[in-house]
Amino acid sequence: MSVVHVMSLSTAAAEPWPEKATLYQPxxxxxxxxxxxxxxxxxQTFLRMCGLPVQVSCCANAEYMSPSGKVPFIHVGxxxxxxxxxxxxxxxxxxxxLSDGLDDVQRAEMKAYMELVNNMLLTAELYIQxxxxxxxTEISRPRYSSxxxxxxxxxxxxxxxxxxxxxxxxIGWSGKSLEQVYEDVSQCCQALSxxxxxxxxxxxxxxxxxxxxxxxxxxxxLTTQLTNDELAEKVKSYTxxxxxxxxxxxxxxxxxxxESQSGSPQSIxxxx
Amino acid sequence: xxxxHARSLDPLPMQGPELGLQADDMDLGExxxxxxxxxxxxxxxxxxHVHIGGLGRTKEDILTYEIADVFRAKNLIDVMKKSxxxxxxxxxxxxxRNVEVVIDTAEGADALPNGLDVTFEVxxxxxxxxxxxxxxxxxxxxxxxxxxxxNVFGRAEKLTFQFSYGTKETSYGLSFFKPxxxxxxxxxxxxxxxxxGQFPWSSLRETDRGVSTEFSFPIxxxxxTLKWEGVWRELGCLARTSSFAVREESGHSLKSxxxxxxxxxxxxxxxxxxKGALLKINQVCLNQLLSLFHLLIFLVLQVLSTSLWGGMxxxxxxxxxxxxxxxxxxxPTSVRGFSMYSIGPQSEGDYLGGExxxxxxxxxxxxxxxxxxxxxxGELFRTHFFLNAxxxxxxxxxxxxxxxxxxxAECIRWSYGAGxxxxxxxxxxxxxxxxxxxxxxxxxxxxxGVQFGAGIRFL
Numbered sequence: 001m002s003v004v005h006v007m008s009l010s011t012a013a014a015e016p017w018p019e020k021a022t023l024y025q026p027x028x029x030x031x032x033x034x035x036x037x038x039x040x041x042x043x044q045t046f047l048r049m050c051g052l053p054v055q056v057s058c059c060a061n062a063e064y065m066s067p068s069g070k071v072p073f074i075h076v077g078x079x080x081x082x083x084x085x086x087x088x089x090x091x092x093x094x095x096x097x098l099s100d101g102l103d104d105v106q107r108a109e110m111k112a113y114m115e116l117v118n119n120m121l122l123t124a125e126l127y128i129q130x131x132x133x134x135x136x137t138e139i140s141r142p143r144y145s146s147x148x149x150x151x152x153x154x155x156x157x158x159x160x161x162x163x164x165x166x167x168x169x170x171i172g173w174s175g176k177s178l179e180q181v182y183e184d185v186s187q188c189c190q191a192l193s194x195x196x197x198x199x200x201x202x203x204x205x206x207x208x209x210x211x212x213x214x215x216x217x218x219x220x221x222l223t224t225q226l227t228n229d230e231l232a233e234k235v236k237s238y239t240x241x242x243x244x245x246x247x248x249x250x251x252x253x254x255x256x257x258x259e260s261q262s263g264s265p266q267s268i269x270x271x272x
Numbered sequence: 273x274x275x276x277h278a279r280s281l282d283p284l285p286m287q288g289p290e291l292g293l294q295a296d297d298m299d300l301g302e303x304x305x306x307x308x309x310x311x312x313x314x315x316x317x318x319x320x321h322v323h324i325g326g327l328g329r330t331k332e333d334i335l336t337y338e339i340a341d342v343f344r345a346k347n348l349i350d351v352m353k354k355s356x357x358x359x360x361x362x363x364x365x366x367x368x369r370n371v372e373v374v375i376d377t378a379e380g381a382d383a384l385p386n387g388l389d390v391t392f393e394v395x396x397x398x399x400x401x402x403x404x405x406x407x408x409x410x411x412x413x414x415x416x417x418x419x420x421x422x423n424v425f426g427r428a429e430k431l432t433f434q435f436s437y438g439t440k441e442t443s444y445g446l447s448f449f450k451p452x453x454x455x456x457x458x459x460x461x462x463x464x465x466x467x468x469g470q471f472p473w474s475s476l477r478e479t480d481r482g483v484s485t486e487f488s489f490p491i492x493x494x495x496x497t498l499k500w501e502g503v504w505r506e507l508g509c510l511a512r513t514s515s516f517a518v519r520e521e522s523g524h525s526l527k528s529x530x531x532x533x534x535x536x537x538x539x540x541x542x543x544x545x546x547k548g549a550l551l552k553i554n555q556v557c558l559n560q561l562l563s564l565f566h567l568l569i570f571l572v573l574q575v576l577s578t579s580l581w582g583g584m585x586x587x588x589x590x591x592x593x594x595x596x597x598x599x600x601x602x603x604p605t606s607v608r609g610f611s612m613y614s615i616g617p618q619s620e621g622d623y624l625g626g627e628x629x630x631x632x633x634x635x636x637x638x639x640x641x642x643x644x645x646x647x648x649x650g651e652l653f654r655t656h657f658f659l660n661a662x663x664x665x666x667x668x669x670x671x672x673x674x675x676x677x678x679x680x681a682e683c684i685r686w687s688y689g690a691g692x693x694x695x696x697x698x699x700x701x702x703x704x705x706x707x708x709x710x711x712x713x714x715x716x717x718x719x720x721g722v723q724f725g726a727g728i729r730f731l
Contacts, residue, residue, distance in 0.1 A: 061523030067512060075516060078620070152504055152526045 042216025337454030414438025598625030604725025609687030609709030631662030
């Protein structure tokens with residue numbers, strides 16, 4: 001399955017995967033938002049695909065504990081690594097990799113599609129959460145600030161919203177309307193659907209980090225209740241993506257105990 | 273007989289026969305000289321008028337309290353003493369640059385033969401004073417702007433503002449102080465602030481934005497302060513290499529606390545006193561139900577001084593204490609011979625502080641050997657021999673107090689040594705010591721040999 005490479009990116013590469021590796025994310029029930037939940041699920045899926053056990057720990061201050069300010073992050077031995085990209089590198093240094101079987105062309109393609117998901121899907125999720133006034137008021141701000149008491153909850157929620165809005169400004173998304181964002185999501189899903197075709201995974205038989213990333217985002221979109229269902233509908237219109245999510249959920253999550261399942265307890269077949 | 277100025281408070285004693293004698297004597301030349309001598313020899317006098325000249329925006333009603341005592345003087349020595357005391361009271365209001373006292377015989381149509389007029393000539397502080405400093409520190413430069421408005425509304429209120437803009441951090445503070453007219457020791461103040469701190473011994477960075485109000489009042493010989501403080505506290509890691517225990521404390525929290533402090537201070541100086549004692553007890557109740565006792569005892573008797581510090585954090589709920597609330601021990605101002613705050617529980621080299629601690633110190637002061645610069649420069653220096661001890665740990669509050677006492681009594685860190693102490697005016701104290709630390713536990717960082725310390729409060 002995985003070819004053992006000896007790459008000494010850090011001295012920690014020599015240490016084996018400990019039993020007490022932990023993944024940190026915001027509180028699942030009350031606090032975590034769609035974008036963070038998707039990123040967290042992507043990392044968890046990737047670790048399951050590598051066969052590395054990890055414990056999920058929910059903390060109200062996970063975002064501030066993270067060295068880069070983004071969730072999720074993993075605490076392995078005495079190393080702290082955040083976000084999927086660096087985590088993939090870190091795991092590779094430990095000798096586990098999913099993309100070793102790919103040649104250079106395929107690897108470049110995989111990186112390009114991962115960039116597409118990050119630039120389109122993730123940004124769209126952030127836009128809908130924080131730049132759409134209705135969603136921000138009804139869902140994002142109350143959830144984000146739920147662990148804190150007045151007046152700190154308002155201060156932190158608005159601070160986060162302004163920060164995301166500034167970022168949208170910087171990348172040119174602030175001029176977009178909600179409809180345009182949904183269109184972008186649709187186009188992204190179309191590209192992914194076309195690449196996937198009828199294959200079980202994006203690169204035929206073996207899952208790669210791209211599969212983990214796509215699954216993380218799509219599954220979370222399908223199972224998270226927003227103010228309306230438009231986003232989920234866009235994804236559902238591509239049946240091969242639906243069955244792709246179904247397949248990965250069955251293979252990697254239904255096998256283990258229900259408790260270790262992150263995302264929403266709903267499974268895809270229950271959604272009307 | 274005669275009229276009395278409206279400012280007098282007590283009925284004034286009159287003595288008929290003496291008055292007659294004085295009235296006659298005052299007309300002559302030489303007898304006048306004798307008369308003055310008579311007055312100087314504790315002759316009864318009456319203070320008729322007390323003037324305060326040079327007032328601008330200061331309201332008179334707060335000053336009447338300070339000068340009221342002068343009217344009660346019965347003889348000239350008393351007048352001089354009470355005038356001096358009134359001058360001190362006027363100066364401590366903090367609204368005058370200087371105060372001069374002039375005592376003269378009473379004049380005017382209603383002047384009594386043994387009447388006196390006391391005049392206080394005051395010079396008010398300017399309405400606004402500003403200051404500008406630049407500071408350069410560890411890889412950081414900052415510019416500090418200060419503004420002070422003494423006596424804002426005329427009753428010794430004070431408004432101060434300080435703003436510090438640096439390459440790394442920005443902080444500011446706004447403070448309003450108002451004493452009760454007539455009782456300067458009873459006062460309240462409101463503060464608004466943002467301060468940032470970096471604590472390399474814990475690899476911790478802290479930013480506090482808060483508002484606090486405090487009331488001070490004396491009760492008999494003690495001074496009490498009641499303070500409410502609301503703080504938005506932000507903790508973060510100082511470096512990527514911070515330990516995970518510190519990383520877990522990162523984030524935002526809201527702290528609302530009510531504290532009471534009692535102080536009895538009979539020392540003759542805050543920096544290097546020669547005699548006196550200080551007792552300070554502080555209790556704080558935080559919103560996460562933590563109660564905190566902090567005790568400082570300081571006793572000095574000429575060449576020997578002892579001090580005892582202690583503190584305890586009592587979690588009344590389930591939540592663990594925060595690293596920013598815990599106590600720290602060690603360093604040139606605490607148990608000498610150890611690095612700054614480097615005693616006690618630690619994780620990967622970051623010191624996490626403890627929930628309970630005690631520390632004691634014993635000092636013997638002598639003048640510099642061979643007494644160089646005696647009488648002037650040399651007086652600022654002292655040599656001292658010291659013995660410091662202390663302990664810091666976390667308690668498992670499930671066990672009884674006996675277990676706690678035994679835990680505090682084991683693993684005592686202590687040190688001894690000698691050094692030179694320099695007193696910098698009434699502002700700070702510098703020390704250069706040779707220390708020998710003992711009772712060192714694994715995990716403590718020591719600084720044996722020469723250690724330099726600068727500060728205000730030393731163990």
